[in-house]
Amino acid sequence: MEILLRERLDRQRFEVASAGVRGWDRQPMDPMAAAELLRLGHGSDTFRSHPIDSYLVDSADLILTATREHRSDVLETNPRALRRTFTLLEFAALSGLVEAGDPQSLVSRAAQRRSLAPADVDVSDPYRRGPDVHRATADQIDAAVATVAQRLNALVPAS
Template sequence: MVDRRFAILAVCTANICRSPLMEILLKAQLDSSRFEVASAGVRGWDRRPMDSMAAMEAMRLGHEADSFRSHPIDSYLVDSADLILTATRAHRSDVLSMTPQALRRQLHPRRVRGPDRARRRCRSHRARRPGCPAP
């Protein structure tokens, strides 16, 4: 019996910068026999290469980006994902407007770092910029 792989979907706007980098880095770190990683854009183009600056960053980190092609997000990708990583809260909202059932499978990267670190950063920011509202 073959176990189903855990599917991760990385989401950004056009699927040419942030989410492809997430996809490439996750694929490099995770066991491909246990994890399946894909990426898509909420306003993504179809079959576009990765942005040249993002591709250079991938190369700097030791990964190839030449074969990457962008994908617009669709309900199949969202429904198939066990975990959805969004680049921004706006992307999270876009995914939820498409598939509200995806709420429990989404994670925004800021939440990955943990709430304590985010609070410390926010306090530090407010100390440098008086009058900045608390989150």
């Protein structure tokens, strides 16, 4: 999610950081996930896992997670982050349903209309599952990231 989002967002206007709620610190990407990322045209050589911390949560304008459970884990770090914390699929759906003039108002309006999100907003976890599951998950993430990036990029003035 991090690499795809970083590649699609305007680097002059957006900063993308990534952290996990589970896993080991400074570890490379799972080989199956890395293969799917490569299939989508991106490398994972520089990726290393990083645990979430209060600084990342407190400083983020938008926090995207894979699942509602991950979203809850983020909110344990800072419950006040609720209005800027969404699952990727939730925010992708909501970003197309609300009007906004800038990225901050998009996040705010999406939070206000959270009840309009589809019921199933979790990305399925492909870990230790077959290549077909990894491909389907990668394609789902790729499509949602494309939606989010397109919407956010459209809300910043061209340089």
